[in-house]
Amino acid sequence: MLEKALIGSKRYWIWIFVLLGIIGVGFIAYLQQWKYGLGVTGLSRDVSWGFYIAQFTFLVGVAASAVMLVIPYYLHDYKKFGKIVILGEFLAISAVTMCILFIFVDMGQPMRIMNVVLHPTPGSVMFWDSVVLSGYLFINLIVGWTTLGADRKSVPPPAWVKPLIYLSIPWAVSIHTVTAFLYAGIPGRHLWLTAIMAARFLASAFAAGPALLILLVMFVRKVSKLDAGTEAIQSLAKIVTYAMIANVFFFLLEVFTATYSGIPGHAHPLKYLFFGLDGHTALVPWMWTATVLAFLGLGLLIFPATRQNEGILPIALVSVFVAAWIDKGMGLVIGGFIPNMFERVTEYTPTATELAITVGVYAVGLLVLTVLYKIAIGVREDTAGEAEHH
Amino acid sequence: MSINRRQFLKIAGASTVLGLGGASVVNSLKRGGLEASQMSPDPKGLVAKRWGFVVDVSKLESEEDYKRCADACHNIHNVPVFKNDKLHEVKWIWKEPFENTFPGTEHEYMSHEFKEKNFLVFCNHCAKPACVKVCPTKATFKRKDGIVMQDMHRCIGCRFCMAACPFGARSFNYLDPRGKDTDGTPLIKVENKTFPTRMIGVVEKCTACYERLSIGQQPACAEVSNGAIVFGDLEDPNSEVRKIIATKYTIRRKPELGTQPSIYYVIGGSEHA
Amino acid sequence: MYNSGKIIAGLVVFLAFFAFPFYYNLGKANARPEPKLNTPVIQQLAEKKCVESRDFMRSEHMQLLNDWRDSVVRDGNRIYVNAEGKKHTISLQNTCMNCHSNKKEFCDSCHNYMAVKPYCWSCHIQPKEDKS
Ligand code: SF4
Ligand code: SF4
Ligand code: SF4
Numbered sequence: 001m002l003e004k005a006l007i008g009s010k011r012y013w014i015w016i017f018v019l020l021g022i023i024g025v026g027f028i029a030y031l032q033q034w035k036y037g038l039g040v041t042g043l044s045r046d047v048s049w050g051f052y053i054a055q056f057t058f059l060v061g062v063a064a065s066a067v068m069l070v071i072p073y074y075l076h077d078y079k080k081f082g083k084i085v086i087l088g089e090f091l092a093i094s095a096v097t098m099c100i101l102f103i104f105v106d107m108g109q110p111m112r113i114m115n116v117v118l119h120p121t122p123g124s125v126m127f128w129d130s131v132v133l134s135g136y137l138f139i140n141l142i143v144g145w146t147t148l149g150a151d152r153k154s155v156p157p158p159a160w161v162k163p164l165i166y167l168s169i170p171w172a173v174s175i176h177t178v179t180a181f182l183y184a185g186i187p188g189r190h191l192w193l194t195a196i197m198a199a200r201f202l203a204s205a206f207a208a209g210p211a212l213l214i215l216l217v218m219f220v221r222k223v224s225k226l227d228a229g230t231e232a233i234q235s236l237a238k239i240v241t242y243a244m245i246a247n248v249f250f251f252l253l254e255v256f257t258a259t260y261s262g263i264p265g266h267a268h269p270l271k272y273l274f275f276g277l278d279g280h281t282a283l284v285p286w287m288w289t290a291t292v293l294a295f296l297g298l299g300l301l302i303f304p305a306t307r308q309n310e311g312i313l314p315i316a317l318v319s320v321f322v323a324a325w326i327d328k329g330m331g332l333v334i335g336g337f338i339p340n341m342f343e344r345v346t347e348y349t350p351t352a353t354e355l356a357i358t359v360g361v362y363a364v365g366l367l368v369l370t371v372l373y374k375i376a377i378g379v380r381e382d383t384a385g386e387a388e389h390h
Numbered sequence: 391m392s393i394n395r396r397q398f399l400k401i402a403g404a405s406t407v408l409g410l411g412g413a414s415v416v417n418s419l420k421r422g423g424l425e426a427s428q429m430s431p432d433p434k435g436l437v438a439k440r441w442g443f444v445v446d447v448s449k450l451e452s453e454e455d456y457k458r459c460a461d462a463c464h465n466i467h468n469v470p471v472f473k474n475d476k477l478h479e480v481k482w483i484w485k486e487p488f489e490n491t492f493p494g495t496e497h498e499y500m501s502h503e504f505k506e507k508n509f510l511v512f513c514n515h516c517a518k519p520a521c522v523k524v525c526p527t528k529a530t531f532k533r534k535d536g537i538v539m540q541d542m543h544r545c546i547g548c549r550f551c552m553a554a555c556p557f558g559a560r561s562f563n564y565l566d567p568r569g570k571d572t573d574g575t576p577l578i579k580v581e582n583k584t585f586p587t588r589m590i591g592v593v594e595k596c597t598a599c600y601e602r603l604s605i606g607q608q609p610a611c612a613e614v615s616n617g618a619i620v621f622g623d624l625e626d627p628n629s630e631v632r633k634i635i636a637t638k639y640t641i642r643r644k645p646e647l648g649t650q651p652s653i654y655y656v657i658g659g660s661e662h663a
Numbered sequence: 664m665y666n667s668g669k670i671i672a673g674l675v676v677f678l679a680f681f682a683f684p685f686y687y688n689l690g691k692a693n694a695r696p697e698p699k700l701n702t703p704v705i706q707q708l709a710e711k712k713c714v715e716s717r718d719f720m721r722s723e724h725m726q727l728l729n730d731w732r733d734s735v736v737r738d739g740n741r742i743y744v745n746a747e748g749k750k751h752t753i754s755l756q757n758t759c760m761n762c763h764s765n766k767k768e769f770c771d772s773c774h775n776y777m778a779v780k781p782y783c784w785s786c787h788i789q790p791k792e793d794k795s
Contacts, residue, residue, distance in 0.1 A: 037590040038547075039564035044477035048552040048562060108547015108562060108591025115527040115546050126526040126550050187520055187647040188556025264494060341558035342490035346477070429731070429740035429753065468788075533739060541736050542786060581788055584757050589785035604741055 001149065004378030005371045012374070019367045026360010029353045030105060038108060041354040046346035047337040049106070051354055054333040055361070056102035058208070058325055060179045061201060063095035063136065065209020067172035068239050074165050080232040083380065084217055086151075087228075089144040090372035091213055092172075096137040098365035103130075105357055125181045132175045139168045144372075152379045176201045183336065190258075191269035191336045200250040201328075206243035208324035210236045211317040216373075218314065224377045230310075237313060241301040244320050248294055251327070269335045272345065277338070280345045283331060290326035293319040434606035438623035440517065440536035440652065441598055443609075444634045445510055448658030449618035456485040459510060459611040459619065463596070466610050468587040470567040470577030480561040482596040483512035483611055491643060491655075510619065512611070513538060513559040513596040514643065514651030521551035521560065530593070536624070536652060537598045545592040552593060556647050559595050566590045624652060696776040699768040704761060713762075714743060714751045725781075728755065756787050764790040 008016075033040050043050045069088035072078035104110050121127050143164050150157040180198035187193065194200075214236050217228045258266040271277055273287045297319030300306040307313060339345050350358070431437075450456055463483045464471060472479045485508040489496035496505055515538045521530050522538060529545035532538055552560045567587050571577050578587060585601065588594050599609035612619040622631035631654070634640070640654035705711060713720045715727070731753045734740045741753045752758050763769045766789045774781065 037563065037565050039478055041564075043562075043564065045479050045552075045561055046477075046558070048549045103548075106548070108549070108593075109545065110547075112527075112544070112546045115529070115544055119527045119544065121526055121528050124524050124526040124550070126524065126548065130526070182550070186524070186554045187649065188644065189553065336553070341556055342486055343493040344490065428744055429734040429738070430742045430744070431740050432742050432752075435739070531737070535739075539736065543732055543736065583788055586756060586786040586788065589782070600739065604739055 001145075001152065001375050001379060004375040007378075008374060012370075015370065016367070019363045019370065022363035023360050023367065026357050026363060029356035029360065032353055033105070033357060038106075040351060042348050042350045044346055044348065046340040046344070047334060047348035049333055049337070050348050051330075051350040051358055052102045052106035054329045055358060056099050056106070057179055057182075057201075057333060058329040059095045059099045059102070059365075060133070060176055061205025061324075061328065062209045062212060063092045063099065064172040064176040064202070064205045065213065066092035066140065067169050068206055068210050068236070068243075069213070070165065070169055070172075072235070075169070078235070080229060080235060083226065084213070084228045084232055086144060086148055086376045086380075087217060087220070087373065088213055089140050089147075090376060091209075091216065091369065092140045093137060093144065093372060094365045094369035096133055096140070097368050098361055099133060100137070101361045101364060102358075105361065125178060125185060129175075129178045129182060132171065132178050136168070136171050136175050139164055139171060143168060148376060148379055151383060154383055173202065176205050183332075188341065189336045190263075190265040191332070194254060194257075196250055196253065200247065200254075203243050203247035203250055204324045204328060207240050207247050208321050210243070211240045211321045211324075214240070215314060215317055215321075216369075218310075220373065220377060224381060226377045226380045233310075233313075234308065237301065237307055237317075240317065240320060241298070241307070244294070244298050244301065247324070248298060268339055268343075272338045273331050273335045278345050280338075280347050282347045282349060283334065286326050287331055290323045290331070293326075294323035297323060432604050432606075435604040436606055436608075438535050438629075439625035440623065441515065441603075442536070442622065442624035442631055442652035442654065443515075443612070444620040444622075444631045444640065444654045444656060446618050446620070446634070446638075446656040446658060447507065447509055448656065449616060450508070450510065455616070455618065456508060456510060458614050460484055462610040462614045463512075463599075465580070466582050466585060467597075468567070468578050468582050468585055469594075470587075471579065472571060472577065474572045475565075478564040480563065480567065480594065482561075482594070483510060485509065486511050492641070509655060510611075511557070511559070511643070512653070513598070514557055514649070514653045515596075515598055517650035517652060518648060520554040520556060520647075520649050524550045524554040526550065533600075537600055537603075539600060540593065540595055540597055542586075542588050542592045542594060547591040547593065549593060556644050556649065557651070560593050561595065562593050563588055563590050696772040698770075698772050699765055702762060702764045702769075704764060708762075714745050714749075714758075716746070728759075728783075731755070755783060760787075760790050765792065766790060767792055 041050065041052075066088035069081050069085045073081040073085045104113065107113065116127060116130055143161055146161050147157045177198040180201040183189070183192035184194060184197035214233055217233060217236075221227045255270060258270050268277060272280065273283050275281075276284050297316045300312055300316035301320070306316065334348050338347070450459075460481075460483050463469070464481070467482060469482055470480050487505065488507045488509060489505050491509040491511055515536055517536065519530075519532060519538045522532050525531070526548060527544050527546055529541045530538065530551050531541065547562065549562055552562060565577075567577055567590070569577055581587070599607070599611075602609060607613070609619070609621050612621040620630050620634060622629035624631060624635075626632060634656065635654055638656050638658070640656050642651045642654055645651070700711070715723075720727070731743065732755075734743075735753050743751045743753050745751065760766065766784075
């Protein structure tokens with residue numbers, strides 16, 4: 001099936017080369033980091049995780065969201081998702097690839113990555129995270145590839161993948177739960193020390209992931225003959241709506257506990273994020289942008305009239321996606337480190353090198369996604385053509 | 391882990407097979423010499439069930455007192471000193487005012503002097519260390535004597551331990567510690583040739599002078615502190631640390647988090663304390 | 664068989680490419696390294712003997728050093744009793760390099776020959792040597 005990725009229009013190839021160019025720039029930036037160390041980033045003794053780990057956290061959510069297609073299609077036999085389940089699985093593969101790369105570029109001694117395997121430490125959440133993430137990548141590769149292969153021959157997928165598909169459901173939940181546990185089990189970081197962290201992660205993942213997927217599906221419909229159908233899009237949009245409601249609700253619960261209890265440790269990080277602390281306000285505009293976008297997106301999604309309008313729906317979805325990205329991709333990780341363990345504020349701003357590497361990793365993910373989607377679309381167009389001929 | 395008999399045989403055997411001349415090793419083996427080929431602690435070494443510190447800040451009077459302790463540590467351990475670049479700073483022991491050492495304990499009626507009174511902070515060698523729990527490679531681990539050690543050979547630089555330590559005790563080598571400061575001077579002014587430096591990309595912190603304890607010396611900071619830092623076995627009721635803890639009021643940093651720090655601070659300073 | 668010509672051409676290119684390091688090194692670097700042992704400290708030794716036999720050290724010093732490393736850092740054991748029952752303090756910087764103060768002529772001569780780059784010296788301070 002791989003050959004499908006090698007035949008494409010001029011626009012397809014231009015896109016591929018643009019991505020390769022961006023990857024190249026990111027790679028050069030990474031070489032610089034390799035040489036001079038993580039000192040080329042904006043990270044510091046006080047804010048020791050930043051943009052990389054935040055992107056990792058966010059993308060685990062995107063990866064997990066494939067389950068929002070798998071459950072209705074395979075468990076509830078919701079046929080309308082038949083054409084796009086594969087797109088969800090391939091999105092997961094691309095997202096997990098980026099997650100692994102973000103972990104890699106964040107490491108101080110990347111050559112020693114095998115130490116995690118050589119000295120397995122079941123007490124460490126990071127150990128489990130690496131186990132579940134690689135497992136998830138593996139499951140999705142196998143499931144995606146065999147179901148698509150079966151599809152090409154217009155036969156039902158082999159029986160042995162069924163259990164794997166069912167396994168992928170709890171597994172998807174596990175990757176994001178374990179990722180939440182990276183944060184939620186740490187004493188002394190009040191923003192993270194919350195029992196609903198995993199629930200929040202899942203809610204925001206099931207909002208942002210499917211939102212991205214709808215946008216991709218709409219794009220695919222434009223550039224190819226693969227049309228998921230309005231009903232599938234609308235069903236997904238409803239999933240986004242409910243998940244986003246839960247996400248915002250959970251966040252407000254956090255705000256209530258932190259502010260009403262008035263415990264300084266709990267209130268300070270939120271205060272820093274939304275109003276600034278001791279005159280440090282770097283994240284304030286971001287957090288308010290996220291807030292406005294979250295409510296805007298939610299408003300547009302809740303009313304059927306706007307949700308069903310395919311001109312407005314993308315605006316709502318982009319709003320939800322960006323809001324979730326700011327919340328997790330910036331606020332959550334960085335906010336956990338501010339104020340520091342001595343109640344002092346050290347702010348964090350990513351450097352150009354850091355951003356170049358980040359964009360490079362996203363370009364790798366997009367490249368993987370493009371190739372996989374190209375294959376899936378190619379196969380689907382073939383089988384659709386055959387169906388017409390017969 | 392040491393080379394045990396089986397491993398040794400394997401190595402010797404393999405090198406013989408490869409014609410690399412393991413024969414003499416095998417011979418010495420037959421003479422029974424190998425049983426003794428083992429590692430053991432230095433008999434001069436200090437031992438304890440659980441090492442701990444008492445820091446009596448009333449005995450730290452001048453700036454000089456703090457500096458002497460910190461410099462002693464940083465000099466013998468080849469800790470790079472960042473004069474300007476505070477973001478990438480590496481430090482094992484340093485001073486912090488009361489309100490930063492014990493956040494949430496200060497109050498508005500506290501005397502200014504007290505609020506600003508400096509403490510010496512370093513790794514607490516917690517009995518239930520958060521850093522050890524999270525480390526995915528056991529690069530940071532707890533020794534039988536309570537010291538929370540850092541194996542810089544194994545550290546992958548993921549910095550999970552820095553996120554987890556509630557005491558800000560850990561530093562990451564963002565830059566090459568053998569490199570230069572912004573003003574062009576070396577970060578490590580004078581190398582201690584008997585101790586290693588670290589490399590870029592690993593985490594480091596106070597190791598309770600394990601290398602000194604093993605040959606019977608006190609921690610460097612304690613040695614130069616004029617009694618302000620006392621080091622001893624917390625499990626031994628007759629140790630000096632236990633005697634101080636039994637007679638004076640001591641506090642620990644953030645005890646509510648359950649990591650059970652092994653540094654006890656004597657506040658003292660006035661007759662009313 | 665289709666396209667066998669292309670396949671064979673491809674294989675040839677592939678082999679030529681991957682064998683590059685071999686023929687690149689042909690004819691050079693074949694001089695056996697001779698690690699030098701003539702440091703002042705070694706000269707003074709009554710019995711010129713390392714912690715284990717010469718052959719063992721030659722083939723197994725990496726394993727020994729790895730075990731030493733874990734022994735000191737992880738178990739706090741810094742006395743090594745060798746096959747003859749003699750005791751040595753386990754320390755790369757203070758024991759090994761005390762005798763082998765000629766890192767360039769000793770360690771590096773083989774390591775360069777074998778093209779291995781152990782990361783010992785990123786942390787452990789190497790002895791001061793003349794530039795020569
Ligand atoms: S003070 Fe921090 S680094 Fe030291 S043992 Fe406790 S948790 Fe670990
Ligand atoms: S940075 Fe090193 S010591 Fe800290 S958790 Fe990671 S591997 Fe362990
Ligand atoms: S105990 Fe040793 S390593 Fe720790 S702060 Fe004191 S001098 Fe430094």
